Amino acid sequence: MSLLKSLTFPAFAKINLGLRVIRKREDGFHDLETVFLRIGWKDELTFSLDPSTGSDRNTRISMSCSDPHLPVNEENLCIRAANALMDAPPSSRQGLDDLHISLHKQIPYGAGLGGGSSDAATVLTACSSLWKIESDLHQIGTQLGSDVPFFLGTGVAFGSGRGEVLAEMSFPPALRQTRLLVVVPEQRVSTADAFRHVTPNDDRLSDLKELVAKGTLQDWNGELVNDFEPSVFAQYPVVGDLKEHFLSSGASYASMSGSGSAVFGIFTSEAESQTARASLQSKWPSIAYWEGASDAAL
Numbered sequence: 001m002s003l004l005k006s007l008t009f010p011a012f013a014k015i016n017l018g019l020r021v022i023r024k025r026e027d028g029f030h031d032l033e034t035v036f037l038r039i040g041w042k043d044e045l046t047f048s049l050d051p052s053t054g055s056d057r058n059t060r061i062s063m064s065c066s067d068p069h070l071p072v073n074e075e076n077l078c079i080r081a082a083n084a085l086m087d088a089p090p091s092s093r094q095g096l097d098d099l100h101i102s103l104h105k106q107i108p109y110g111a112g113l114g115g116g117s118s119d120a121a122t123v124l125t126a127c128s129s130l131w132k133i134e135s136d137l138h139q140i141g142t143q144l145g146s147d148v149p150f151f152l153g154t155g156v157a158f159g160s161g162r163g164e165v166l167a168e169m170s171f172p173p174a175l176r177q178t179r180l181l182v183v184v185p186e187q188r189v190s191t192a193d194a195f196r197h198v199t200p201n202d203d204r205l206s207d208l209k210e211l212v213a214k215g216t217l218q219d220w221n222g223e224l225v226n227d228f229e230p231s232v233f234a235q236y237p238v239v240g241d242l243k244e245h246f247l248s249s250g251a252s253y254a255s256m257s258g259s260g261s262a263v264f265g266i267f268t269s270e271a272e273s274q275t276a277r278a279s280l281q282s283k284w285p286s287i288a289y290w291e292g293a294s295d296a297a298l
Helices: 077-087 115-130 137-144 148-152 191-197 208-214 217-223 229-235 237-248 270-283
Strands: 005-024 030-050 061-065 098-104 156-161 165-168 179-184 253-256 263-267 288-293
Touching (some): 005 115, 005 148, 005 208, 005 253, 030 115, 030 288, 061 077, 077 098, 077 115, 115 137, 115 148, 137 148, 179 270, 191 229, 208 217, 217 253, 229 237, 229 253, 237 253, 237 263, 263 270, 270 288
Antiparallel strands (some): 005 030, 030 098, 030 156, 156 165, 179 263
8 A cells, every 4th residue: 555645753852850749639640840841862753644545434543663562552652642633523533544653762761751741742743734633732632641731832841730731931041051961770660659659748948930940050959859759769779879970970960850760960061971971881881871952852
């Protein structure tokens, strides 16, 4: 069967600049505060459309992935995103071109970098264009996952609620002319387990959004924290060791991203960033890493 068209889109990762767990809600979720920053580490998704042979049958969706460990059925968020878009009014499962999604996976999963959510958001954006469907992608994304709406918008945003209530932000001045190094150990942290062990805290003196928007890296070191770190570091000591290694290697700021296990360091010197990367690789040769300018994906 000849393909009508084939288009490739990037799906970028994110890190969290601060992550406050405010309280547990009656619906079982938690109220959060964080600043999302899109970074240059990315997956790539290729979408291939075949002309529908008639409007009397359902559209067929298939998927392949470069990582054999990931499912390519409806357990995958990409398939669920495409189905959700077709189910959303005023769209229809009938009469749309068949779709094949090919995912080249590069962002480590289960690491707090939002790769799965970014892939899902890319599916929503690409398919709404390819299928010419007009729907509220933010609403659909929220139903798929709390991080998905961020990847539908700008590269920096303040997130509240479950993380889906977003306010656009400018690029933080503290990150100008800095290098970012992200490492992911072999250990993965279950998001559900991380939330079970985290201690909510609604007693804060500083405004997180203001701190990121106007603070220096020195200010961040004293006040910009990730509430998941204490419990995750206790359960997975290597994650805490990575953060300490960053700081002892010259990082001006270091933190875990999301609920882990990725850890990132911010460097004001490219030479220090490269030295830290070499040191990390010598001590933990099995880690995955990404290095680039802090504004690489903006």
